[in-house]
Amino acid sequence: xxxxxxxxxxxxxxxxxxxxxxxxxxxxxxxxxxxxxxxxxxxxxxxxxxxxxxxxxxxxxxxxxxxxxxxxxxxxxxxxxxxxxxxxxxxxxxxxxxxxxxxxxxxxxxxxxxxxxxxxxxxxxxxxxxxxxxxxxxxxxxxxxxxxxxxxxxxxxxxxxxxxxxxxxxxxxxxxxxxxxxxxxxxxxxxxxxxxxxxxxxxxxxxxxxxxxxxxxxxxxxxxxxxxxxxxxxxxxxxxxxxxxxxxxxxxxxxxxx
Numbered sequence: 001x002x003x004x005x006x007x008x009x010x011x012x013x014x015x016x017x018x019x020x021x022x023x024x025x026x027x028x029x030x031x032x033x034x035x036x037x038x039x040x041x042x043x044x045x046x047x048x049x050x051x052x053x054x055x056x057x058x059x060x061x062x063x064x065x066x067x068x069x070x071x072x073x074x075x076x077x078x079x080x081x082x083x084x085x086x087x088x089x090x091x092x093x094x095x096x097x098x099x100x101x102x103x104x105x106x107x108x109x110x111x112x113x114x115x116x117x118x119x120x121x122x123x124x125x126x127x128x129x130x131x132x133x134x135x136x137x138x139x140x141x142x143x144x145x146x147x148x149x150x151x152x153x154x155x156x157x158x159x160x161x162x163x164x165x166x167x168x169x170x171x172x173x174x175x176x177x178x179x180x181x182x183x184x185x186x187x188x189x190x191x192x193x194x195x196x197x198x199x200x201x202x203x204x205x206x207x208x209x210x211x212x213x214x215x216x217x218x219x220x221x222x223x224x225x226x227x228x229x230x231x232x233x234x235x236x237x238x239x240x241x242x243x244x245x246x247x248x249x250x251x252x253x254x255x256x257x258x
Contacts, residue, residue: 032063038252059135069103082111130179140164163203
């Protein structure tokens with residue numbers, strides 16, 4: 001193959017990579033728009049108004065803050081994501097959003113588990129709502145449980161193949177220390193691979209994990225479901241929610257202290 005052919009091939013591969021990036025960006029914008037219809041019901045329960053409120057968007061996709069700002073005009077939206085650089089449009093969105101919304105949008109490269117930086121953000125802001133959209137399953141931090149799903153699993157030093165345990169007692173306690181209402185939107189497919197899994201912090205929830213999470217929440221917090229059915233999550237409602245969960249691929253609810 002000639003040098004000229006090699007150059008053309010390299011350029012084609014570059015174009016293919018660029019095109020894949022553009023497709024991902026478009027998917028981020030369209031997916032966020034679809035999710036907003038459920039998420040807005042969780043925000044506006046009890047006819048809650050968002051004017052003058054501050055929202056913390058954990059694991060932000062950078063797009064939902066803009067949509068929420070345009071529709072509800074809260075005072076401020078703070079987005080954190082430890083891989084903010086993967087969103088090429090993040091800096092432009094943060095700056096140029098000032099041209100058409102009064103809502104202040106601030107995006108930070110910060111992990112939910114970075115207590116120092118997150119503490120600084122919290123001290124500078126009084127947070128009313130905490131949004132966790134398609135991120136709850138990434139808040140895994142306990143021991144590796146991958147071997148419970150696959151007996152042949154061997155933990156690697158880089159933990160690429162590991163799946164950590166989700167510690168619901170600790171996570172929801174942390175979330176409710178950040179804001180008065182925590183809104184959860186979670187897409188899941190236990191039969192599919194979590195393509196954006198980072199080290200052990202990933203892996204969609206299994207039905208067994210969902211049942212454990214819902215049981216804990218029903219006993220300790222006030223929980224209102226938006227999807228897959230509208231109800232208050234009492235202990236007796238857990239099995240009803242689980243039955244519905246088998247028919248859908250997303251769930252949306254909000255959590256408050258009793």
